[in-house]
Amino acid sequence: MPGRPMTATPRRFLCEHTAAKSRVLVLVDHPDGPASLQAVLTCREPVLAHRAAQLLQRALGSTPQAWPAAAVDRLCEELPDAPAASLHQAVSQALAGAWPATEGSVLPWPDSPLGEEDELFADHSARTPHDARLSDLAGPVVQVAMLREYHVYDEDALLKAATASGWKPLPGVELDEVDPKDIVGAVMSLASDGSEVEGADIVSDQSSADFLLADRGDEVADWSTTPVIADFGVGWRSTPAEGERSTVAGEDRELPDFAKLFAVEPSHCEDPECEEEACRWRLTPRTADLLHTALSVLADQAYDHAEELGDRPVGRQEAEDGWEFFTALPPLTFAADLQWRRQMARAVDDLAGDLEQGKWPEPTCTAEEVALHLALRDAPDYLDEVEEYGTSHQDLPVHRDDYDFEMCGEIFFQDTDFLMLYSRRYDGIEDPDGDVNQQFGIGDLRTEAWFEPFQNVDPRDPRRGFRR
Secondary structure, X not given: OOOOOEEEEEEEEEEEEOOOOEEEEEEEEEOOEEEEEEEEEEEOOHHHHHHHHHHHHHHHOOOOOOOOHHHHHHHHHHOOHHHHHHHHHHHHHHHHOOEEEOOOOOOOOOOOOOOHHHHHHOOHHHHOOOOOOHHHOOOOEEEEEEEEEEEEOOHHHHHHHHHHOOOOOOOHHHOOOOOOOOHHHHHHHHXXXXXXXXXXXXXXXXXXXXXXXXXXXXXXXXXXXXXXXOOOOOOOOOOOOOOOHHHOOOOOOOOXXXXXXXXXXXXXXXXXXXXXXXXXXXXXXXXXXXXXXXXXXXXXXXXXXHHHHOOOOOOHHHHHOOOHHHHOOOHHHOOOOHHHHHHHHHHHHHHHHHHHOOOOOOOOOHHHHHHHHHHHHHXXXXXXXXXXXXXXXXXXXXXXXXXXXXXXXXXXXXXXXXXHHHOHHHOOOOOOOOHHHHHHOOOOOXXXXXXXXXXXXOOOOOOOOOOO
């Protein structure tokens, strides 16, 4: 006999990935018991499952009239028939805000009194009183601060989506000429649960966290007598402070003659598709100069900061103090020791040395890949400063391929798997024994393997020393 129909409320859509398949799950609440996870659909492609979960999450805050049905239809065309049908059905249920369930898929709270072994779970509010101060709480308290910046590229789409979700703008008397449509309020309403914001792209998405400690004067926000302030440090793309460039190659190091090392001929023609040798892409003297500058600055920073850090882990204080190099590495490196950090500094030096010898800086290991990634990020910022610091950069020959750092990235890297180390979404991807790592043939990205040479390159001389 089928179970009695029940109605649950969908709260969030999630993905579960394995090497063989991906599933979309829904977290549902119901009035008679605890929340539970239920399966929505299964497919083989992780990206399709992720897109399905995103669409379903958006449907929770929308209405059938405002819902972009075409987006679902396009995704269903990429899915097999069974998961496509499940997705259509799930969208209807998400838009209705009601999820059908039977007495087998949700559990009721027991009617009988809880036993002694369950008393710890009888009253969740007793564990953390709503008005508790930091000193009243027995366990550790972690404060997490989020920084998310949105570029609104379509105001009408943003306001339409926010209105459909139930948002109402502030009264006109409370708005000003800077934000007469209450764009800020619309973004806040749609971004509150971390889901995609219609009509806007995320420019920055950062977070910081630390323990609150009563013995150093910390307090939970509701009881704090001072403003809660989070410092996310300077931007990764910010221009180095004046004086920093003076350490570009060290006062005792002679600047290379990039005009001779990377001599270029005039282009054969202006046709970008031309296959003549003279028209092929070149690493030009000006590009090499700025890239060498970026690598040299990073190397000096790495040596300086390694000495100051020693074996101490990188933490929030280092970010606040502007220790730009090691705080810009993937988080799994933050606990590295002094010897590892000195090797990282040498890896940056090795790439700069390639340029000094007239060779392309093609990474030979993971450490060099990350170092080159940071240098390509920083190199364009030096273009506006070359005259201010009295360099000879402007005397170098001009070529149409100058400052094409995007092409440098395409040519110099064998792959960019290391970028996944920056994303929490791929936690554990560094382990060569992991299912996803093996499925995509990523290799060992653990910190202890960062300096092992790739199998298809000539390794660095293991007897080379450190510059300092």
